Amino acid sequence: AQTIHQWPVAEIKAVGSPLSLGCTIKGKSSPNLYWYWQATGGTLQQLFYSITVGQVESVVQLNLSASRPKDDQFILSTEKLLLSHSGFYLCAWSTGTGDYEQYFGPGTRLTVL
Amino acid sequence: AQSVTQPDARVTVSEGASLQLRCKYSYSATPYLFWYVQYPRQGLQLLLKYYSGDPVVQGVNGFEAEFSKSNSSFHLRKASVHWSDSAVYFCAVSKTSGGNYKPTFGKGTSLVVHP
Numbered sequence: 001a002q003t004i005h006q007w008p009v010a011e012i013k014a015v016g017s018p019l020s021l022g023c024t025i026k027g028k029s030s031p032n033l034y035w036y037w038q039a040t041g042g043t044l045q046q047l048f049y050s051i052t053v054g055q056v057e058s059v060v061q062l063n064l065s066a067s068r069p070k071d072d073q074f075i076l077s078t079e080k081l082l083l084s085h086s087g088f089y090l091c092a093w094s095t096g097t098g099d100y101e102q103y104f105g106p107g108t109r110l111t112v113l
Numbered sequence: 114a115q116s117v118t119q120p121d122a123r124v125t126v127s128e129g130a131s132l133q134l135r136c137k138y139s140y141s142a143t144p145y146l147f148w149y150v151q152y153p154r155q156g157l158q159l160l161l162k163y164y165s166g167d168p169v170v171q172g173v174n175g176f177e178a179e180f181s182k183s184n185s186s187f188h189l190r191k192a193s194v195h196w197s198d199s200a201v202y203f204c205a206v207s208k209t210s211g212g213n214y215k216p217t218f219g220k221g222t223s224l225v226v227h228p
Contacts, residue, residue: 042221104156
């Protein structure tokens, strides 16, 4: 069975500090990977997706970057946090060459002060 | 471009009552359709999906949804809700060809079940 793990579970960071969030998928080779941001109130915003190692596509510009250093790992980062980065970050994976169902991780709660 | 509308931001029902959560989509062809549920402080979980065939699809925990091409809808139903069904429900749509890896999610419907 496939499992998806996100770390850390929660972070409290200062404005202007760096950030790195991680996501690992086990039990699935060559998944499509996604990062989402969810604001308070629930609307989901897709940030990045990746269909292969080393290749990441940006969907929106929020002063964030993403990388896929390994087949099963997806990293979200920024060198300088903004207050607007606060929220819930979700990693997801899907299979196939199209837009099939996605499977989400447990999320990381980020609070920027 | 595809879009999804969930017209009800919040729905309140009593335990044991039936439920319908509405979802309308906009897409030029028949899309892939999904319902996800999000419990507090958790990620989204897939409830059910529609790709083709029988317009009524069954999901987990007694949920079902009905696809209507004429109405461009994919409403979620449950015959008898339980207090544990309280959560936020998201409808989503994806292209069936030339996928751009960007499914479109609705804004979600918060379901509150009173005991």
